[in-house]
Amino acid sequence: MPEKKITLSVSVNGVAHTATIEPRMLLSDFLRHELGLTGTHVGCEHGVCGACTVLLDGRSARSCLTLAVQAEGVEIETVEGQGSVDQLGRIQEAFRQHHALQCGFCTPGFIMAITDMLRHHPLESDEQIREALSGNICRCTGYEHIVNAVRELARERGPLT
């Protein structure tokens, strides 16, 4: 069946992009293959691992369960917007300090989910922090150090207003 291509305009980390794509292209593949933003990782492609987490209009979403065409007009944030090797973002810095990563495969997804959490979730106890992190899988760290990093970031942020 011939597929009608669709022209898409999105903003990624504040930069506007326009592309003509097939409707079936996943947002994760659009970011990686069309825009070259390979910071967004792809693990399971069925919503389970969280490696592909990005923010859509400020809220975390699985980019493997989102079609790129659905992002028309949406502000997308990816891990590339957090900082660079020379100038780590605050969450990246906390991860470094607390040894919250080993291989780093899961890290971009965690960082984007944590960005959402810090903006919108109380994170008042370790239980709340662990529940909020439960959608992201890490095979290396055992989570303990990730929880430590988030605890510090939540403390630094203070209560949600």
Next chain:
Amino acid sequence: MQVKFENAPWDGEAGRSRDDKAFRDISEHSGAHGRTMPESAFPIDGGGMKPAPFEYLAATSAAEAAEALAAANGDGKIIAGGQSLMPMINFRLVKPTILIDINRIAGLDRIEKHGERLRIGATVRHRMIATDALVHRHIPILHDAMHHVAHLTVRNRGTFCGSVCHADPAAEMPMMTLLLDGTIAALSIRGERQIAASEFFVGSLMTSLEPDEFVTWIDIDTLPPETGWGFEEFSRRHGDFALACVATTMRIVDGVACDVRFGMMGVGETPLRLPDIETLVEGQAISETLLQDVSEALKGLLQPNTDIHASADYRRHLAGVLARRALRDAWKRATFRKDGPDA
């Protein structure tokens, strides 16, 4: 994702359930995780496409969505949150010719109280239910239940109505819709039809929706403020699909339980409402003997499956344990709340 597919008895079923079995097999055993994709920072011609081709329509009105669905002749699919549909599309277990996106239809993202009912629009996300003041005040059990649904990121996108339409036998919202005597509004070019929840769930991942119909809203009961509730779910990890789950509500009048509702999921092909248990508890005070009777009765009433997560016997046992806890909680809360909703 896997857990729920394994909960269902696929074998011997035709049509769509064959797909689901295939999906289960893929996600469980295969290289779906280990598949190698060309990874490149440059556009890959024709590569990198996981789903089969389809057309896409971002509908801007319910009427437009209904027309597109009718025109697709049974090969179209509605996409709401995509949190259940996209995994199946990525694995090519579902191959619609057109995806009709309802997310941009104005007015479907509202939660409204109409008399004693709460109306939930088709694009109301799990997150909105979890944080909505009307839900918290009038249906606290639904507020509680939402904490068991998936994870933060999935709740940001997944919708209440989408979960009900997906009709997973181990999902919370279908059970809550049944428990709260829900009405499902189905729209097609033929007009609107209202379906009682008791008529809606016909099998695992199967509903009584016609191929040209889609859901615009679902109405559920609010509960009188003195209602007590119990919600008990057991799953291996927080946010996973349940091995078994009980939801129950009751009021206390003259020292005994009344208006008892009792629902379960994870233990059959559809979510369940158990009128036999409701009758057993109605008019009684909760006591050890009564709870014992309930566990015994459940053993006869349930026919759960055996799968890699749990045997049928274990699930039956679990059902009894969860039922006791949930009924005790409901009784305690009802005792507490008799004197006022905020007591």
